[in-house]
Amino acid sequence: MREETTVYDHRKLGRELGLFDTDPLMGAGLPYWLPDGATVRHALEEFIRGAERRAGYRHVASPVLAKRELYEISGHWSHYSEDMFPPMELGGERFVLRPSLCPHHALIYRSRxxxxxxxxxxxxxxxxxxRSELSxxxxxxxxxxAIQLNDAHIFCTEEQVADEARAALELIGGAYRALGIRPARYRLSLPGAGGKYVADPAMWRRAAAVLADVLDASGLAYEAVEGEAAFYGPKIDVQIADGAGRESTLSTVQVDFHQPRRFDLRYIGPDGGRHRPVMVHRSVIGSVERAVAHLVEHHGGAFPAxxxxxxxxxxxxxxxxxxAATDLVRRCLDRGLRAELAGPEQGSLGARVRAARLVPYQAVIGAREVADDRVALRLRDGRRLDPLPADEASARIQxxxxxxxxxLWDVDAPA
Structure with missing residues (x-):
């Protein structure tokens, strides 16, 4: 497989692998997913939803547009409108494609x-x-x-903020291990000069102090950088780097005292009084698009199984x-695995093996394997395993x- 020095460009490799493409009639910045790319995307989405459920998250679904007034309340319109698509007039009202999910989640919280x-x-x-990005x-x-964002908002007491931010960082770390990637560095993103940020110095100090304490307690090396915060609050940015060393942000944890106040969010405390929650914004894999781009370049198309x-x-x-090969594919599909058949009509065995070089498991079936109901597995990394009973092989892959x-293979797994 690839040498560590190989630098992949996902724009080229992703098209060669049939993951995504673009069309001028759809427009710049609006790629479409081909079947294999959609499969990767859906697997990634299912993984993160499962990880979130196990971490105590509940999933919601909200519309991709709302009245402009919503973003005026949240502060997006005054601080972020240059990056938003223009309003659409409908029935005397003005609707906007959302640039963020947090205002919608604030309304969902407020509804009960x-x-x-x-x-x-x-x-x-x-x-x-x-996002109305320039071409x-x-x-x-x-x-x-058009971005598919893995987003979440935790509504909590101020005493719970640090624990929730710490847990979010741990969730990010677990996801990176499963994806086989590593952070380039951690950044504490703070406000800079100018009118880009909400004018409330005390609020910024409180939120930044919490995040700095979380980073320090987690033992993570980081650097504080001014001018990289969200307009409403500071954030921890988990930076990734491509093969050329160019950095981008994939995952974030943010503390927000601003929007709970703007939306007048409340909870009933143990004293029976009405108290203001804090919002912790958190994205484990960021946008699905950027995550897949990084995975394509990092793994060279040889994704985790x-x-x-x-x-x-x-x-x-x-x-x-x-x-027998058709029956093996059926057994694997019944287990929920993504399996395909590459028959002799597609060329010699050697040619088919080469064509499937990025597939994690290649099951070669000859006359001896048919007689014993076994398969001879070739692993993507070049290893060849002794023939195994077909059901055992599919169960271990599953x-x-x-x-x-x-x-790719656990040699110590029980038979």
Missing amino acids: AHSYRELPLRMAELGGMY GVLGGLTRVR WLAPTQLVALPVSEAELP AMVDGYETA
């Missing part, structure tokens, strides 16, 4: 009364949002105009083994996939 006993309330959504900065999947578009390919040596393992 809440007690301190419910907090922290963790609300998550994989939702669409839109000159658009490129591949990293800078797009659980993320691969095709996880197993069955390779009958000749037409005589075709029924266990690796279900466990989101980055290794």
